[in-house]
Amino acid sequence: MLPASTAPGRRRETSSIGGRSKPRADRVGDSYLPYLSANSAAFEAGQPSFEVRLGAGGFAQPVFGYQVKRFRRLRDAFSALQRDARGRVEPLLRNTDCLQHIV
Numbered sequence: 001m002l003p004a005s006t007a008p009g010r011r012r013e014t015s016s017i018g019g020r021s022k023p024r025a026d027r028v029g030d031s032y033l034p035y036l037s038a039n040s041a042a043f044e045a046g047q048p049s050f051e052v053r054l055g056a057g058g059f060a061q062p063v064f065g066y067q068v069k070r071f072r073r074l075r076d077a078f079s080a081l082q083r084d085a086r087g088r089v090e091p092l093l094r095n096t097d098c099l100q101h102i103v
Helices: 019-042 065-079 082-094
Strands: 049-054 057-062
Touching: 019 049, 019 065, 019 082
Parallel strands: none
Antiparallel strands: 049 057
């Protein structure tokens, strides 16, 4: 049986976020959020496709409208965080290059 703090469907309350989350956040900040940001910028500019540098290489594809919708929801959810919750996640997001894409 899992402890109550880690049982499925229950959140673990922490005063800071990091540790095991940082490697995943690093990957998100290095590739996924730059991709979503470039896709959304191209969509807003009415461009049919976009290019983005991810790591050591480039990536190009047609604009994907569903990803624009998902990115907006992510940004809206972050904006809606209460100050204490935002204060807990911002250091991790800032240190992994995620924050610049969602504010």
